[in-house]
Amino acid sequence: MIRTLLWLLAGVLLGGIIHIVVILALPYFATEDVWSRVAALEAVDKPVVLPVPKPGEPNPLRLDPDMVYAVCQVNLADGPGVLSGTLPDAFWSIAVYNRAGAVIYSTTNRDGVGQNLDLGIFNAAQTRLLAQQQLDVAEGLLIVESPQNNVFALVRLAPPHPAMQARYADALSQLECGNIQ
Template identity: 30%
Template structure:
């Protein structure tokens, strides 16, 4: 009868350890699954423009039918990766996510200095010899994902916006 407090204490300790382990591992698992799906279907360091979101679409978590998406599973192990994309005349953003799902870089249409955004993504130990004025962003992990989002401001503009999203690029330098 006196051993039940030890069983309760042991169970609580195991539950806390399992809970903390799950919380720490879950973000990496989410990005790992996304990364492997994208790499298996199209390869790393390639921007993939998806179809317009619908009720069945789940390539992006909770997609909005008012947005067009393009995704790139980046892998910096082979060297720096350059991102470029035209910025249409509507809400637009490029967001980069580390292996643990942390958003470490975002630029949107109001921050873009021109009608095209270019960014070079590197790890801490990579050097870009001549970036030609292109901003360099240091990624906290060698693998992750970049997401382009474009607002469908008008159904009349949909074809042009789809072309702009398809023109987004992600490639090893």
């Protein structure tokens, strides 16, 4: 009886360990993750305006059809990243994501930034150089430190009327995105 209970307990414990290991390892084997979807957009060092999802059509990125989006990938191993430009006078937000799709920084124009977007993305080594004043950057650049080199930024604009989406998409396509030389 005790031997059976020990075998049962060992089986449950081993099953629990295997279950936890599989669940934690599964994301590493996924091929359809956020990074691969963004990489398919070919947005390296340039803003790519995402098409507005139509009602009834697939929306794999789960985009809000009332907003206009642009995405840009930057590899910080090539130098600090920058995302800058002038956006329309309406609500906008920007989020910087790491390779796993986790937000490492986010802000909106309601934080007192206004219409001008000047965002610098630095890895830890570049931030140290910046602190030692060995990197020359533009005044007023909002500094974001990333723990990883591969990042992407997503800019969202909320046009007050659907007829303005094309004009807002054009404004997003005019953003400067890439590495600081």
